[in-house]
Amino acid sequence: DAGVTQSPTHLIKTRGQQVTLRCSPKSGHDTVSWYQQALGQGPQFIFQYYEEEERQRGNFPDRFSGHQFPNYSSELNVNALLLGDSALYLCASSLVGLGYEQYFGPGTRLTVT
């Protein structure tokens, strides 16, 4: 049973560029949440997708957007990258109604130079 997978593992981008991160949820899960973890901080909730719609959003600007596909996988897009966007981006999946059981992927380390 495959767990949550994320790609790529590491990414280096330049300020102003755009980036797309990908997440495949654990088998049987239908909800994907994205978190940003800056160095030395706890993960911060970005947004969550269920039934291909954004259901909740944290305190992040519109430069952060996402998408969920019919197979429940998800993408996180960040436009106009800033140095402050450098972080570990974590994806978590869960099953609706059991939102307290969230499984995390290994994360994507994004470095903006």
Add this chain to the structure above:
Amino acid sequence: AQKVTQAQTEISVVEKEDVTLDCVYETRDTTYYLFWYKQPPSGELVFLIRRNSFDEQNEISGRYSWNFQKSTSSFNFTITASQVVDSAVYFCALTVVGRSQGGSEKLVFGKGTKLTVNP
């Protein structure tokens, strides 16, 4: 709004010592879940325990134990006879049930406590 505070930024112990990681939470909701996660250097968050707000029984799992006290809004984590492999960053988190509009509830994390166990 929900908030989780982990006042200890870093803790360093010698192997076999017992260590307690503190967690204090804030929420006005009566139904919520509390969690502890371990994050090794690889970065992946490893689930350790979940406790709902109606279950104040302490739990023990091997060398790990958790003390949940609603009266003080605390959910502390103790490692007995620590080992080098316990070195990691530990996060306490909170989720409130029933706040999502479809989908699932978001997790609110503390800033984490970095535990170093020296041989």
